[in-house]
Amino acid sequence: MVPISYYLILAAVLFSVGVASFLIKRNIITIFMSIELMLNAVNLTFVAFAHMWHQVQGQIFVFFVMVVAAAEAAVGLAIIIAIFRTRQTLNVDQINLMKL
Amino acid sequence: MDLALFLIFGGLAVAAALNLLLQRHPINSALSLVVVMMSLAVLYWSLGAEFLAAAQVIVYSGAIMVLFVFTIMLLNAGEEERTHGSRAAYIVGFPGAAAIFCLLSFVFLTEGKALGTVSLGGYLDNAANNIAEISHVLFTSLLLPFEVTSVLILVAILGAVVLARKEQ
Amino acid sequence: MPETCLWLIPILPFTGFLLNGTLGRRLPRAAVTGIAWLFTLLPALLVAYLWTVMTGAGAPEVIRAVGGPWIAVTGFAVNFAFTVDHLTLIMLSVVTGVGFLIHIYSAGYMAHEEGYWRFFAYLNLFMFFMLVLVLAESFLLLFVGWEGVGLASYLLIGFYFKKDSAANAGKKAFIVNRIGDFGFLLAMFLTVAHFGTLNFTEVFASISQHPEWQGGFLTAIALLLVLGATGKSAQIPLYVWLPDAMEGPTPVSALIHAATMVTAGIYMVARCHTLFDRSPEALGVVAIIGAATAIFAACIGMVQQDIKRVLAYSTVSQLGYMFLACGVGAYTAGIFHLMTHAFFKALLFLSAGSVIHALSGEQDMRKMGGLRKRIPVTFWTMTMGVIAIAGIPPWAGFFSKDEILYRTFTSDNPIGKLLWLVGLVTAGMTSFYMFRLWFKTFFGQERFEEHADAHGHDAHHDSHAHGVHESPVIMTLPLAVLALLSIGGGWLPVERFLEPVFATAGHAAEAGNSGMEITLAVVSVVVALIGLLTAYVLYVKNPGSSTALAEKFKPVHRLLENKFYIDELYHTVIVLPLVVLTRIFLQGLVDFGLVDGSGKLAGATARGLSTLTRRIQSGNIRSYAGWLALGAAAVLIVMIFGH
């Protein structure tokens, strides 16, 4: 007998923690992980609504999000490797050549 | 029962998420993220998405997170230094994040009544298989996205190759 | 045929101007002279022809020639139109007659100047505009001439443009005249606003039809016209340009700044007598200005040492008489004096020119003296002029001046008697300074240097600076003619001749109190003789006494010598504040501060905002995410709560 809104709020909490984590973390990889966390929060929302609407479409959406996340991870981590090669650091605070 | 389940695994997810945030070493953060995903898998299951629960464990915490850990290892990323590159992140970012949370929660709570509640287990009254249902929709009405995903993956592979390969 | 004459009279000198102006540089001097003479002589002959047409029984009082439109918009038009009546005829005669004589004289005087062709081109141009001025049938066309003579005057004063003083004088003349023109223009605008036309005939007819119009806007128009006249006729407060105008060649001073142009103001007032008669206030102003100028200029004239400047102040003073005459409604007397003045003042200037010529450019009377033997013709002609201006009968000046004083005395102006007294005193002073000039120049010791170097502004005679000599015939002949006119001019029946023009004006004094007239005449002659005697005592009998007197009344003398410091006053009170205020307030504060500054301020604001915007762009991903989060929150707030 859990209200749907509980799930949604849980998702919101996770999403916000993801956002906060993006803001706090200095390591690019961890920042990327925060994005994954946000995506997971969204997934939870999808699943909750799928349950509410008795629609399988929501679950399929989550499935696609996973695929996309995988693809993004591949590309993202490749970019991270590339940047590590040129800058020898993973600290975002030091990746600010371009500003103003 | 379902409330307990929600509270335990919801709590675990939040705690793990916070841990991700607080840990300094990327490996620890990665492992925390795995915990979050696992907990969510349980919640998926409780919402009647058995297939997703499995996929979450296999694909997400299995494949994707392994990729992360692999990269961390590859780049030999150590503990992050607490550099102070950004004041805006704290001054505007946190209020922003907090506001997002408050606003979303506000919306969910005001709409809470209309949203109804969750019953444990599958919602499909006709007892049809979750996986069967998904695959039916996936290969009929959502066939195109499924097919197009191949292009997406192709691009991702291409990108990974281009970016990660060393210049001659 | 007479109508054609009207067109031809101004156009001929203009043709001369065009010919000399465009081709003159390449023509030999003789040709230039020929052209200039021809195109001045022909109008004079045409004027003579007009005399034959307009006098005699049954002759037309007015001849009109109306040409095509000059300015024409819906509801308002000004045509090219000339008209000749008796007033115009007199003016035409003076202008063309004196003008022609001066042209002849100039050929001798300017014979060795650079820019000979230029001089005659300008002179012809002047003739053109002056003739347009007197022939004009409308205010606007009169204004054409009015401005045109100013232009010619400007060009001729600045003829020796290499000298700063000459260039300055020309500029000053033009600008001061422009102040007068400002009044003239406003008068015209008001005229158009009230009458819808600028045609003399129509304007005056409409005034005549409305006897109820008195003062009011007519006063406004009249006073503005007076402002114009004070500029052109060198009256207070705008007389300052005329003395400086003596920087021009002497024939120019004679023609433009004595005989013709400067009388344009008087002519204009006389021409508009219908208007002025309706505005006693304006007439009063005219009279007061006239009297004040007369005595004021005479005062200054008494102590000047430059021969031409004495004559210049004398001109201002005499013009004051004419103004006074107009101001008391004695237009006829004014015009009469205008005419006689043209004769004797032209004579005086030309004679002075001859003196200067003889002395190779020397103008300072302190360096003259005893010249009567050396240049006898000039001496005798000049003597005629001096007697004429001093007002000793039966020379011309006596009649006209006496007429003015008499009319002033008998006028119904409340301060008429006072004005008369002023005029009388001025007459005495006139006599004094003219004889002073006469004595200092022709009598006493020879104070000049025989081989004077070329200096002073008429100073381009160096090629023939071979001692003091009489001028050639070409110069003395005009002098002789003018001397005759100065002697006999007073006997001309001008008053009767002008009667048709001023029929409405000359009303009161007709009854003729001949006894009083004779008394007043005797008084004025006595005063003139006193002036003569004083001059004799001071400059011939006791040559040193004048200096002693000057020493005794040093402050007064210095004040007079410095022309009451009027130029300085104008400079400090008007010119300097204007320039300083313009620089500081208009250019500095308004233009640079407000106009430019507002743009700069906007630029600085934009720049400041830009810097602010750029500070968001710190280059740090986390900051960017922070901004994104904040933006997202803002969007959510707007959407959720923004109704």
Place this chain on the structure above:
Amino acid sequence: MNSMSPNLYALLPEYILTLTGVLVMLLEPVLPASSSRKSLGWLAIVGTLLSAGASLFQLGLGSIVAFSGNILVDRFSIFFHLLIAAVVLVTLLGSLDYFHGHASHAGEYFALALFGAVGMMLMTCSVELLMVFVGLEISSISTYIMAGFRKGQATGSEASIKYFLLGSFATAFFLYGIALAFGATGSTSIASIAAGLATTTTPTLAITALALMIIGLGFKVSAAPFHVWTPDVYQGAPAPIVGLMSTAPKAAAFAVLLRITFSGFPGMQSRWNVLLWGLAALSMCIGNIGALLQRDVKRMLAYSSIAHAGYLLAAFTAVPGDGIATACFYTATYAAMNVGAFAIITQIAGYSENVRTIDDYTGLAQRRPVLSALLAFFLLSLIGIPFTGGFFGKFLVFSAALHAGNVWLAVIGLLNSGVACFYYLRLLAALYTRTAPDEVPETPATVSAPAGLGLAIAALATLLLGILPGPVLNLVHGAAFDSLVTARRVPVAPAARPVPLSDSAIR
């Protein structure tokens, strides 16, 4: 036509591009490592041309609904297909010689451009948010990769990582929006959402959903305050790719935004109008003011693109028909002039981009009169000088805004275009300044024929959109009509909300 034909015809351009892309990928390893990859570029160009041809062919077919209602090919989507194809074409033409002497995966570059185009095209013709999402990801990921193509340069990979991280961050918001929309209406099909909104019991949720989607798309179109990534990424990424990614993905994102707002949430226009009004005004102001002091040309144009996004967003506040048509038109003009401007920068700056700041451009007109004249022309169009597409686009957009009564937005917008003159003119004036400094960075000597062709296309398009906009106007009005009217022909899945499960569920 048999039953398969809609599915065949509907995605013909995408098929062609995908096949060409795959072909390029297959041929790449076959070619010797040292040889030029120009032939692959030509192949890609041919593919793009074919796909544009296919789109034109579709124009004659009327509206097609295909793939169970996931795809709607109408004039709206065809317009954007053509636009994207054109942009890709110009970009490919301009970058054929770009990699000359720099062996940097030219083959992959062409393939990625094509795949990216496929993603963008799918975005514009999808009426199912899942499909949109996948398309968006395809286009995003390919642009992330292309942004980092000059790996050797630190700025290149930095641009890439910034774009990637922030892009994924924004995608999460977009996704969240879709989730909430699904929650509010029980469907992720735009048509069904529109239908579901009429009966929804949770309007606030729907509004929130829209807000989140606008945030996500706002990032993609670099509307303020989601613009922060733009200057850095444009500065760091290779010029031809900036030309591409500042136009084509933006156009696609705008297409999606148009679909979602006007077709998906038409009933709530009064609500999102306010938001987009604000975003438009803010984007214009921040974009223009931010650009004022920029010295790096690409960075300046990045700010300019933010401002242009603002102008475009102004169209959203108009009445629907006007709004869509003018937004489409503006997208086209913006694409033409911006891609042209960046194509010229590509030519001037070359691969190494030594010519970067305004000072570097000083006196360029003396050395490169034609290129300078073209750049001046594009700049003038960006300013909005008449007889250029930029002017007419702006004119239409602000007409539309005024028509809807948004006088102040129009005033803000046009005043902004006044402010914008300053920085465009600074570049323009620098180009035409008489004397150049002594040390001038070397620029490539000649413009290759294909690049010249690409430039000519962009310039001609900019000009024609300005002086003879008639045909395009007809097309965009048709597009607006289609997207508003025929979109209703898409089957609406009944999103029947089950009986509340509160009691009966536990048994």
Place this chain on the structure above:
Amino acid sequence: MNLDQSILTLITFLPLVGAVVLALLPDRGRIMQWAALAITLVTFLLTLHLPAHFDYAATAGSFQFVADHAWIPIPPIRYHVGIDGLAMWLIVLTGLLAPLGVLMSWNAIGERKKLFYILLLLQQVAMYGIFISLDLFLYYAFWELSLVPMTILIATFGRTKDRRRAAIKYFLYAFIPSALLLVAMIWVYFHTGTFDLPRITEIVATRGISPNSAAVWLASLAFLAAFAVKIPIFPLHGWLSDAIFEAPTAAVMVLAGKTGLYSILRFSFSLFPAESHRIAPLMIALGAIGIVYGALIALVQNDLKRLAAYATLGHLGFIVLGIFTFTISGMDGGIYQILNESLGGAALFMLMGLLYERYQTYDMRQYGGLAAQLPWVVTMYVITTLSVIGLPMLNSFVGEFLILTGSMQSTVNNHVLWTVLATTGVIFSAAYMLVLIQRVFYGELGRAPRSVQGWDLDLREHLALWPMVILFLVMGVASPFWMRAIDTAGPGIVSRITQSAPNVTQNNGYGAGAQANHNMQPNVPTWLRNGTSR
């Protein structure tokens, strides 16, 4: 096709074709100069077709040489061109100034000639376009376009280092108010459904643009502001002095004045008659102040071009004053004065350019005593000066006289004060121009002529200047030749505006006849009225 229908199009776009031709020709020798001269001359000859075939009997408000074609379907924008008496002479004038500008640039522009002449020709296109357009959109297009060549001309061919700044300043000043103009135009379109000027005028006369009078008022202000800056009217002249200071002679000749003034006459007065009437007191005041202000500041300048810039400001003030009096004299005189000002200003700038070509400076302090060396130059200067300061029998006098006459007749509050103030302009203008003449030509030989040997006018310069001088004289003496066309337009504008103004007794200036009309009295302040007492 009938030439009358295509002549305007031909005139407008011939320079464009010319620009393309120039772009294709090689920039060698004097090819550019000759080609540009040929093109501008041919265009000028074409413009002469207009006065030759103009129908002087046409009713007010009708247009001639009209061409009207559909252009853009939605919104309905037409290629609608045509002229009336107002525009005709402006076009001819523009045509005349172009070849003269080319002649003046013959040697002055030594490098990048191709660019220069192309821009000059494009500027021509824009100006013709402004004068012929009867469709608001088309007009606006040309209006904005006119900024571009000028800006580049200043930026490229400016004299000093500050040229870029001056160019940008010019552009921004003109562009930003034009943005508001565009808003107002679109607003008008949505309330009338058309961009077509004659139709809008009709609508204005019948039902008004919109019942919302405040909005109409704002729209009218937007129109006026854009035009006022372009003219410029005091105090919006911030760009003028810098732009003139920097710009090359040929560009300065067409920089200020006529397009803005024409636009006020054509658009502000047609679209917003009542509002124009309402703002007239302010504009008259600004015009009058501008006259004195410009003249005074000109008086204290040391730089020839800055002097001319402020002089221009003053002279433009006259025109503004004239057209806003809404009297026939003021209107006709104002329109006529646009021609005079353009000619006089152009001549002045040409003459200054001549000096610059010889001595490479515009600083008056460097000059002096040139009169003896350069007799023709000084003659031209003096004649131009006389024209500029409004000597009768020269062109400007006619215009200024009519303007001030109209101003004295107008019904605006304090019109007498403003007339008086404006009339003082004749004093100051004489002052600064004569000072100029004196400082440059009279007195001792200055520093510049001592170091550089000048030369008197050559044939080319004679060719460029004599048309001007002759026009000064002819336009001063035979003004009806020009006024005939202008007078077909001016009274129409006046009556439209005076009729639209609600609470004002109508006064078109003059009564039925030229005879004194005592009914004029209400226009005159009480203190000037016919006094009854003595």
